[in-house]
Amino acid sequence: MSLSSSTMKQHKSNISRRDFFKAGTFIVGGIAVTSVFTPFNGILFASEAPKGKGKWYGIGIDISKCIGCGKCANACKLENNVPQEPFYFRSWVEQYTIKNDGSILVESPNGGIDGFMQSVPDEEIFKSFFVPKMCNHCAKSPCVQVCPVGATFETDDGIVLVDETYCIGCRYCVQACPYGCRYIHPEKGTVDKCSLCIHRLEKGLQPACFEICPTEARILGDLNDPDSNINSFLKNHTCMVVKPHLNTGSKLFYNALSPEVR
């Protein structure tokens, strides 16, 4: 406010200025008081906030140990009556080959069940490795989110299951899974996916693919238990999930995962 202004105006502006300070003190004080009682709580979790107190399954796969025998994919099909045709898999193995020219070749003949033939001559290969794939049992599962009827869900111990007597076969979850881990069972007409062999866990056995892995590349454990094998696996290796940017809360952690893997 300039000095040449009329007294009237001066007066008015003074009042309003005083009011302003009053109000300002009130607001600032208010904020200060509230913040004492409820401090800003900015905790972010590395992957997902722990849920519950019971078991909370997490999976570890050590890519550097996988020899690409495909026994896991085969065992999965036999254990869970997955159709033998090469279009239906709960678990499969991919071979990534990065050539010297930078091009990437990914193969998974019959999901790796019949083994892998090296299709690129040694001298052209920059590096090559196997990646076993299976359901990530995401904590924020896109598939569970989109199921219209609640026929796919997450159990309290973190296993994503399908209720095949309730699934309507709309295939929305198949579209929503970023990892391609779901298929429609050709005879049942309902969706099918990895159940983490919950019927085996129930009896104290490992899931079929974990049981069968000849190099013990797979680890299953309780993420809620700080001393569990999965937690020490996560501590001692540099682990990564596939497609972290999608924020699916994936609980399948890979050691030695290359950025080419999608």
Place this chain on the structure above:
Amino acid sequence: MENHLQDLHEVLSKVQGYVYPNEIELNWSILIVLYPYITGLVAGAFILASLERIFKLHILKPTYGLALLTALSFMLVATMPLVSHLGKPLRAYEIMVTPHLSSAMAIFGFVYLWYLMVVLLLEIWFDYRRDMVIWANETKGIKRFLYKALSLWTTDISPKAVALDKKLGYIVTVIGVPSAFLLHGYVGFIFGSIKANPWWSTVLMPVIFLFSAIVSGIALVMLIYILLSKIRKQKIDMACLDLIARYLFYILLIDFVLEGLDQIHRIYEAEESFEVLHMLVFGKLFYTMFILQGLLGTIVPLLTLGTFQFVQPKEKIRKAVYLVTSALILIGVFFMRWNVVIGGQLFSKSFYGYTSFKIGMIGTEGYLMAAVWIIVPFIILSFLLWLLPPWKKKDEDADIQEV
């Protein structure tokens, strides 16, 4: 089953690059292309009808009733492609019994019901109630019963009651427009909310779906109006048709800009999925996207309808061009849906390869099934036109379209 597996083996031999093994089979086929297409026709036809009602564009009167009945006949089958493609169609009721509130598809059931029951049926009911009461007295037998039942055995057609009908009908229309937007925006959301699929996952998807829906609905009513006038040997109201064509042009232009914006945004941001989508668009989707959707379905109609905004050729030529253009737009929007639904499944979510599309002639996922759900709405429409002919409505207003 055997054929299906044979087809899959054939597709497997055509896979380029790498796709996850479960991705070889396309899960959403032509029926899911039809589902947003038909829903879009409903929303579009309804919005055309609302233009007349809300903005009092009486020039559009000749198509008002037709547009409403078209919307209703397509609405009645809108969910059928979805239901008939289910692996377990008999379990479809579960969507209503235990709807999962975080699922776009489950909420669609309620959006659909809201739109069908509260908006479309109510609006048509208020619009026809007086006529149904009158017709019930003029007819006999089953038709008389139908009119009585449909008017819920009401008899009051005093001027006061009819005025109330009009007022309530107007309110329903006002609610109806955002509902139509919601209905079709929601269908877009079903695709746009799938973050796993970069071809679908864009915030523009509901808006694009909405505008292409309006475009297709208007084009459909235009086409039906021209054909129906030919069949009934009635003179086409050219003022009405020209105005429809003008709105069609504007909305098609908006639609074109939106879809262009979406593509430019994708190209400029060039995210992780850019290469795989780029090759998809110029490879497997080239004909359906650039020729059918882009050139025939958008550019040609834009040019012809756009020219008519400045130069008005003879009536005969305009009629012919409107007929062809509306058919082209309908084809174009169908292939827009095709490019979204089928295109979104042709590339692998690993971004390393492409699968192929093969459609069986018969079976629940085949052309025949799709043809059924395209033809049935027209049968329903013929029935509705027989039962509730908009041209026989006895309107008190003087500006009635005399036929």
Place this chain on the structure above:
Amino acid sequence: MPQQIKRLISAFAIVILLFLVMQQVLKPSSFGVSGHYRFLAIQENKLKELQYAGSESCIKCHEDIHIEKSDGYHAQLKCEVCHGPALRHVMYADKFENEELPDSLKLNKPDERKDCAVCHRINAARIKITFDTIDNSMIKQVDPMKHNLVHKKTKVELKCIECHYPHQP
């Protein structure tokens, strides 16, 4: 209230009522007990039939092989890796103590070259793989189509297992 409003409200009331009744009747009993799903579905999933018995079960009868295997390269391989799912075998085999097992209970004895090649075929992705249990030993890799295809003297075709006893390769 005007006639048509009355009729409409009753029509809608009937429809909504029928809908709510239908919802209650058709809703599965265990739905929503723990979340938006049928709680019994967890039990149903748990009741699925098993195929793989787990390595502990094999040792009970075949301890000799377990001991034989325990200091070889295949020590950490579980029996079912090569012999396939064995639960039925484990459950019913002891009923045939002195008789020959029926074919349905017999397990695979894979002896073809391709069976070994699944793990031992040369592959660039296998080169750097080492085992925890056996220090720094790389998985042995050969070209199954070349490696000693025939006997050097007799020229008879050879199977892998004729030179490499799988339990002690």
